[in-house]
Amino acid sequence: MFVVPILLNSMLVIFLMALSWTHRKKRLAQAFLAVLACLLVWSLAHLLEVFSNTLSNTLFWENVRISGSFLLSFFWLAFVGIYTGHETLVKKYSRYLILYPLILIALMWSDSSHHLFRHLPGMVRPVYGFAVLNNSYTSFFYLAFSPFTAVMYLASLGLLAESFRKSRGKVRSQLVLLTAAMIVPLLAELMFLLGTTPVPQISFTSQSLMLASILLGRAVFQFDLFQSVLLARDVVLETLQDGVIVIDRYNQLLDINPAAMMMLGLAANQTSGLLAGEALKAIPNHAELLAEQEICCSETHIGQLFLEVNVVPVRDSSQAITARIFTLHDITERVLLFEQIKQLASxxxxxxxxxxxxxxxxxxxxxxxxxxxxxxxxxxxxxxxxxxxxxxxxxxxxxxxxxxxxxxxxxxxxxxxxxxxxxxxxxxxxxxxxxxxxxxxxxxxxxxxxxxxxxxxxxxxxxxxxxxxxxxxxxxxxxxxxxxxxxxxxxxxxxxxxxxxxxxxxxxxxxxxxxxxxxxxxxx
The missing domain is CATH 3.30.70.270 (Reverse transcriptase/Diguanylate cyclase domain)
Structure with missing residues (x-):
């Protein structure tokens, strides 16, 4: 039973990697593939470590597992950064941030010559018959690895939380899944460090990765993750006077900014889980606009508010429509000015x-x-x-x-x-x-x-x-x-x-x- 979750998780991760490979030209998919690769290395290395019978083999797979888990924190932050619309920052600082884990990983693999990370590693055999490595980690190990990992995950959590606060509808569901996928293995690792795991001296973090992979899979395929990269909303959408609405391929409300909510008479707590027809029902010709296959522009009014509605279909590489972006431009002043000119002319x-x-x-x-x-x-x-x-x-x-x-x-x-x-x-x-x-x-x-x-x-x-x-x-x-x-x-x-x-x-x-x-x- 100890092995089955790890094997299932490995198979699930490979499956996710294969499906994500079809989107490999997208920066978000590239970062996600790196995350999945780290998860796979972490999971399989832990399995092989448990079944190793010699100290050298166990140390080898332990180093592989730590390398995967340590790099995972970096690639996870890169993935979350791109998803939340901070790709420019990711490009700017990633080359510097990656140097630190690479240097530590190199030192860890050469630990036998300087013993900065382990004192006297040895093998212990718990009651359940699994070979477990007694790492005897030094204080330097924890000081070197733990702060960096904590900062990476806390930064990721901050980006996800900020995006959750500003997002609406389906995007919030994606953010919840991504946050849960990050927290689950971290909690399992924390339980191991505190000695509260069901089996003493056995880490169940690799088993918890199966649940994390399931959550990631749902975020990718049920909620169309690769088509939902967030813009830098705090800079663009939140301050934009024009209304912006993003509708996915299933006519579900993906995103909406405050200006659009005000124009459509929607409250922030009403937008979660809304279908496009419900969100746009205030626009008289919304059904025709939702059916548009090409870029179109229409003028309409909601009460005394006159709007110019632009619809731009977003297509993938196969030209299939993956989303529609609605922009609502307030033309009330222009219409009233035209009526005034018409009045003066008449x-x-x-x-x-x-x-x-x-x-x-x-x-x-x-x-x-x-x-x-x-x-x-x-x-x-x-x-x-x-x-x-x-x-x-x-x-x-x-x-x-x-x-x-x-x-x-x-x-x-x-x-x-x-x-x-x-x-x-x-x-x-x-x-x-x-x-x-x-x-x-x-x-x-x-x-x-x-x-x-x-x-x-x-x-x-x-x-x-x-x-x-x-x-x-x-x-x-x-x-x-x-x-x-x-x-x-x-x-x-x-x-x-x-x-x-x-x-x-x-x-x-x-x-x-x-x-x-x-x-x-x-x-x-």
């Missing part, structure tokens, strides 16, 4: 009503509906009477206030679907959908009275503003109704109202339309 800056070109554009739909047999529409042209006199008496600022006051009075009296636009100067056009001539005349009269009854407050006292109105309806023109003819007719009626003393409404009736072809002739 509306009169002074009065806030539609400008002439946009008014005509929107009115064309109403004209088309009327031509197609829909309900008639009417058009009103109004002009502020003696507007020049207002400017002359009170100045242009008061004139601007007069324009704004008239517009505000008109819009407050009109319906939601009615169009109001500035035609030019102090002239305005009102388009009334689904409105016959009689109704338009009533609306015009209501507007005229509202303006007349609302004098303008000036620095010289109140000034009574009046307006003249010309009203036309599409029924008078039949299928030949057009915006140009309607404006022409209403303009002539407005001119007539001015000629009659202003402050009144003149309606374009059938007689005016046909009389000497006046409006038809002008329109033509």
């Amino acid at each position: 509306y009169d800056a002074l009065t806030g009503v539609l400008n002439r070109s946009v008014l005509f554009e929107k009115a064309d739909d109403i004209v088309s509906a009327a031509r197609g047999g829909g309900a008639a529409f009417s058009l009103i042209m109004l002009d502020i009477d003696q507007f020049k006199r207002i400017n002359d008496l009170f100045g242009h600022q008061t004139g601007d206030r007069a324009l704004k006051a008239v517009v505000d009075l008109c819009t407050s009296q009109l319906r939601a679907g009615d169009l109001v636009g500035r035609y030019g100067g102090e002239e305005f056009v009102v388009v009334l959908p689904d409105t016959n001539l009689h109704e338009a005349q009533q609306i015009s009269e209501r507007l005229r009275q509202a303006i007349e009854q609302s004098p303008l407050d000036t620095y010289k006292g109140y000034y009574q503003i009046t307006s003249s109105f010309g009203v036309a309806c599409s029924d008078l023109f039949g299928e030949e109704a057009s915006l140009e003819k309607m404006i022409c007719a209403a303009d002539q009626a407005l001119y007539e109202a001015k000629g009659k003393g202003a402050n009144q409404v003149v309606v374009v009736d059938q007689q005016r339309v046909t009389f000497e072809g006046l409006y038809e002739r002008v329109a033509a």
Whole structure:
């Protein structure tokens, strides 16, 4: 039973090495292969040491075992460093860190000439019949080997803990497995040093390596370790204003930064174990984005937040998609700026009503509906009477206030679907959908009275503003109704109202339309 776990572990490690070999071009896989090689050396050397019958053979395999375990601490730190996104530091310092264990290993193999590590090694035979080496290690041995090993594993534990604190979802599961795989053999070794192992003087560290290998295997294959190398998140993702989401090949949430959580309305404790569909459900078209096979860009919104969503598939050497990276860029300011520009381009800056070109554009739909047999529409042209006199008496600022006051009075009296636009100067056009001539005349009269009854407050006292109105309806023109003819007719009626003393409404009736072809002739 003592041998079986070691043999099974050796077989498992060889199997993991064979599978990891397919990723050997990746730095993470190279470091992992070095870790597995050290585990294999440690495990097999311990087995061969136990079954050795001579002191020289036992010392040989003991040296091999210590060499593997000592190098393991270095390669484990290198592996964890690359995995947690510190590959630059690994490259920078690894050539110096490796020198120390290599020098100590060389001294250990030459111990017979200087005895720095062992006093008088010998063989003892425990009750269970296993040959065990009495190493008689010196204090120098422990001072040379233990601090370095402790620093390597503590540094690894620190990197894993820091990454665990900042990571989300599946990455946390990987980190837990890697941490457990590191701690298990260390605890077994600690029990041996404290003399608390089930069999005195027998180390069960090699047996514990089987559990460590199982944990590593799960991290590699169930959680796709080689596709999940962490970026230096503390520098990049945590401070990035854009949201970043990493989805693995199984549509599981692999990583998400704080900006993305804020945009999607997710709390940190909600992201663990989330599927991509659940994490991205706030994005209306998330299902289509998750199915994308190529790089794509889409604009969407979550409430009042407007986002540009970029999806970049990550492919392996066989071009199979291994992950998708979503970046969420807040374009709310850009969208609002565009709407503001659109507003400025569509509306009169002074009065806030539609400008002439946009008014005509929107009115064309109403004209088309009327031509197609829909309900008639009417058009009103109004002009502020003696507007020049207002400017002359009170100045242009008061004139601007007069324009704004008239517009505000008109819009407050009109319906939601009615169009109001500035035609030019102090002239305005009102388009009334689904409105016959009689109704338009009533609306015009209501507007005229509202303006007349609302004098303008000036620095010289109140000034009574009046307006003249010309009203036309599409029924008078039949299928030949057009915006140009309607404006022409209403303009002539407005001119007539001015000629009659202003402050009144003149309606374009059938007689005016046909009389000497006046409006038809002008329109033509």
